[in-house]
Amino acid sequence: xxxxxxxxxxxxxxxxxxxxxxxxxxxxxxxxxxxxxxxxxxxxxxxxxxxxxxxxxxxxxxxxxxxxxxxxxxxxxxxxxxxxxxxxxxxxxxxxxxxxxxxxxxxxxxxxxxxxxxxxxxxxxxxxxxxxxxxxxxxxxxxxxxxxxxxxxxxxxxxxxxxxxxxxxxxxxxxxxxxxxxxxxxxxxxxxxxxxxxxxxxxxxxxxxxxxxxxxxxxxxxxxxxxxxxxxxxxxxxxxxxxxxxxxxxxxxxxxxxxxxxxxxxxxxxxxxxxxxxxxxxxxxxxxxxxxxxxxxxxxxxxxxxxxxxxxxxxxxxxxxxxxxxxxxxxxxxxxxxxxxxxxxxxxxxxxxxxxxxxxxxxxxxxxxxxxxxxxxxxxxxxxxxxxxxxxxxxxxxxxxxxxxxxxxxxxxxxxxxxxxxxxxxxxxxxxxxxxxxxxxxxxxxxxxxxxxxxxxxxxxxxxxxxxxxxx
Amino acid sequence: xxxxxxxxxxxxxxxxxxxxxxxxxxxxxxxxxxxxxxxxxxxxxxxxxxxxxxxxxxxxxxxxxxxxxxxxxxxxxxxxxxxxxxxxxxxxxxxxxxxxxxxxxxxxxxxxxxxxxxxxxxxxxxxxxxxxxxxxxxxxxxxxxxxxxxxxxxxxxxxxxxxxxxxxxxxxxxxxxxxxxxxxxxxxxxxxxxx
Numbered sequence: 001x002x003x004x005x006x007x008x009x010x011x012x013x014x015x016x017x018x019x020x021x022x023x024x025x026x027x028x029x030x031x032x033x034x035x036x037x038x039x040x041x042x043x044x045x046x047x048x049x050x051x052x053x054x055x056x057x058x059x060x061x062x063x064x065x066x067x068x069x070x071x072x073x074x075x076x077x078x079x080x081x082x083x084x085x086x087x088x089x090x091x092x093x094x095x096x097x098x099x100x101x102x103x104x105x106x107x108x109x110x111x112x113x114x115x116x117x118x119x120x121x122x123x124x125x126x127x128x129x130x131x132x133x134x135x136x137x138x139x140x141x142x143x144x145x146x147x148x149x150x151x152x153x154x155x156x157x158x159x160x161x162x163x164x165x166x167x168x169x170x171x172x173x174x175x176x177x178x179x180x181x182x183x184x185x186x187x188x189x190x191x192x193x194x195x196x197x198x199x200x201x202x203x204x205x206x207x208x209x210x211x212x213x214x215x216x217x218x219x220x221x222x223x224x225x226x227x228x229x230x231x232x233x234x235x236x237x238x239x240x241x242x243x244x245x246x247x248x249x250x251x252x253x254x255x256x257x258x259x260x261x262x263x264x265x266x267x268x269x270x271x272x273x274x275x276x277x278x279x280x281x282x283x284x285x286x287x288x289x290x291x292x293x294x295x296x297x298x299x300x301x302x303x304x305x306x307x308x309x310x311x312x313x314x315x316x317x318x319x320x321x322x323x324x325x326x327x328x329x330x331x332x333x334x335x336x337x338x339x340x341x342x343x344x345x346x347x348x349x350x351x352x353x354x355x356x357x358x359x360x361x362x363x364x365x366x367x368x369x370x371x372x373x374x375x376x377x378x379x380x381x382x383x384x385x386x387x388x389x390x391x392x393x394x395x396x397x398x399x400x401x402x403x404x405x406x407x408x409x410x411x412x413x414x415x416x417x418x419x420x421x422x423x424x425x426x427x428x429x430x431x432x433x434x435x436x437x438x439x440x441x442x443x444x445x446x447x448x449x450x451x452x453x454x455x456x457x458x459x460x461x462x463x464x465x466x467x468x469x470x471x472x
Numbered sequence: 473x474x475x476x477x478x479x480x481x482x483x484x485x486x487x488x489x490x491x492x493x494x495x496x497x498x499x500x501x502x503x504x505x506x507x508x509x510x511x512x513x514x515x516x517x518x519x520x521x522x523x524x525x526x527x528x529x530x531x532x533x534x535x536x537x538x539x540x541x542x543x544x545x546x547x548x549x550x551x552x553x554x555x556x557x558x559x560x561x562x563x564x565x566x567x568x569x570x571x572x573x574x575x576x577x578x579x580x581x582x583x584x585x586x587x588x589x590x591x592x593x594x595x596x597x598x599x600x601x602x603x604x605x606x607x608x609x610x611x612x613x614x615x616x617x618x619x620x621x622x623x624x625x626x627x628x629x630x631x632x633x634x635x636x637x638x639x640x641x642x643x644x645x646x647x648x649x650x651x652x653x654x655x656x657x658x659x660x661x662x663x664x665x666x667x
Binding site: 027088158209305 | 502504507552580590636640
C-alpha cells in the first residue's frame with residue numbers, strides 16, 4: 001500500500017513517521033520505515049557486519065552510516081608508545097573489528113585519530129548529523145537522545161543493525177503516542193536530570209512501553225538543547241523507545257552555533273522546513289501525563305531501577321521494594337542523603353556534555369573531593385574535553401582531586417575496565433542503577449551533575465542546594 | 473543468499489521460573505560480557521551474577537544450574553522482562569543456554585523485538601497464568617505457535633497472540649532481512665521520490 005502523508009491535525013511523531021514510510025503497515029505486515037541516519041559503535045555491530053558478509057550483501061547507503069568508538073575504549077591516557085590501555089584484549093579486538101568493518105564498507109569512523117570521537121549520542125549531534133524530522137537508529141537504547149531535536153530516534157538490536165545496513169529500512173509497527181506535559185518552571189538548583197527522574201518515578205519503568213513520548217509544556221520549552229538531550233536520553237528508562245521535543249528557536253540557534261550546518265548558505269531555508277515538525281493544534285495523543293515542574297526537587301535513586309527515585313531530602317518510601325533496599329543497604333522511612341559515598345562518576349550520554357561539566361565545576365571550584373571518595377569525570381566527547389579545557393574546567397577538577405579522563409562511556413556500563421568494587425556506593429550521572437551495572441555488587445545512585453559534585457565534596461549524598469553555586 | 477531458519481511449530485518442556493518483575497538486560501547478561509564479536513557462546517554467562525560465586529563456582533541455589541531443570545526450553549518470568557539496554561546479547565545468551573520460549577506478563581519493546589528476530593519466542597501471559605506456573609513448578613508444558621496455545625497434557629492453560637507477521641516468519645522459518653531485500657524496488661522508489 002503506498003504511503004499517504006499524515007492528515008492534519010497530526011502530532012510531531014505522526015509527521016516524522018509518515019515522511020519515512022516506504023510502505024504502510026497492514027494487518028499482516030509491519031510498515032517498512034526508511035532510516036536517515038544509522039549510528040554505529042563497536043559493541044552491537046560486529047555480528048551484523050558478519051551477517052551481511054555471510055549473505056554476500058553490501059551496505060546500501062554508506063553515507064548514511066556514522067560510526068564511532070566509545071563503549072570498549074579506555075578513558076586512561078594513551079601509552080607512551082601510542083597504544084591505548086585497553087582493559088582486555090577483547091575490548092581492543094572489538095574496536096579493531098569496527099575499524100576493519102568501516103574500512104571494508106567505506107563508512108565514516110570517528111576513531112582514535114579524530115577530534116570528533118566520543119560517546120555516539122554526544123558526538124553525532126555535535127557534528128551536525130542530527131536535524132529535526134529525521135529518523136535515526138543505533139544499536140543502543142539511548143538513541144532517544146536525538147529526539148531532543150525533533151527527530152524520531154530509537155534503539156535497535158544487532159539483527160536490526162544488519163537490516164538497516166543492508167536495506168536502510170526497518171520493519172516496524174507504529175507505536176502509540178504519549179504526551180508528557182510539564183507545566184510551570186523548574187526551581188533554582190533543579191535540573192533536567194531531576195525532571196526526567198521525576199517523570200520516570202511517576203510513569204514507572206514500563207509506563208512508556210509501546211509509546212513514543214513527546215515532552216511538551218512551558219518547562220520543556222525553557223530547557224536548553226543539552227538539557228533536552230538529557231531528558232530525551234532517558235525515555236527508555238520509562239519504557240519508551242523514543243522521546244521527542246518539537247524543534248523551536250532554541251533548536252535552530254543551537255544548530256547554527258554548534259554545528260557545521262550553521263555555515264551553510266541554505267541554513268535559513270532548512271530551518272523553516274525543520275520548524276514544520278511540530279504537533280498541530282488539536283492533534284490527539286493516545287495517552288497524556290501531566291507533571292508540575294514547580295514541585296520537583298533534586299532527585300536521587302534509592303533502588304535498583306531508575307523509577308525508584310525520590311527527592312534528595314525525602315525519606316525512602318514505606319512501600320519500597322524489599323529486594324532493592326536489601327541490595328542498596330537502605331531502609332524504608334530513612335534518609336538517602338547522608339549515605340557515605342565511595343565513588344562519584346560524572347559523564348555518559350545522559351550528562352557528559354559541557355554544561356554538565358560546568359555545573360559540576362561550579363561546585364568543585366576551590367573545594368576538594370572528600371577523603372576516601374574517588375571521583376571520575378569523563379567528558380562525552382573529544383570536543384567536549386577540548387571545550388572544557390579551553391575554559392579551565394580541567395584545572396578545577398584536578399585541583400579538587402578528581403580524575404579528568406578521556407572521552408567514553410566509562411562507568412555508565414562498566415565494560416571498559418572503569419568500574420566500582422562490590423558494595424561500593426556510586427553517585428552517578430548516568431542512566432541506569434540496575435544491580436551490578438557498574439560492577440558486580442556495586443550500588444548506584446543516579447543523580448544530576450550538581451548532586452554528584454556536591455556529594456563528592458561532602459563524602460555523602462548531599463542536596464546540591466546546600467552550595468550557593470548550585471542554587472544560582 | 474537467503475537464510476532459512478529452523479521453523480518453530482511447537483515445543484514441550486519443563487520450565488524455569490524467575491518470577492521477579494523488571495528483570496533487566498544487565499541481569500540477563502552483564503555489560504562486561506559484551507566484548508564478544510560473536511553471537512554464540514554466551515549461554516554460560518547468562519544471568520552470570522545470579523549463577524556464580526565471586527570465585528566463578530556455581531551457586532548452590534542457581535536457578536539455571538539445577539540438573540533437574542537444566543534442559544528446560546521455557547523461561548517464565550515477571551512483568552516488564554528485558555527492560556533496559558538494547559543488547560541482543562540478552563536473547564542470544566538465552567538461546568545459547570537452550571531457551572526457545574520466554575513467557576512474562578509483559579516485555580520491554582526492544583527485548584521483544586530482538587527475541588522475535590532471532591526465533592526466541594516471547595509470549596505475553598496473564599498474571600493468572602503466571603500464578604498457574606508458580607503453582608505447577610514441575611510440569612511439562614507445550615507451547616504451540618500454530619494453535620497459539622499453552623497446554624499441559626491435553627488441558628489448555630492459556631491461549632496467546634503473537635504479532636501476525638512475526639508468527640508467520642517463525643512458523644515458516646523465514647527471515648526478515650530476506651523480506652526487506654525483496655522490497656528493494658520500493659526502497660529505491662522512496663529514495664528517488666521523497667520530498
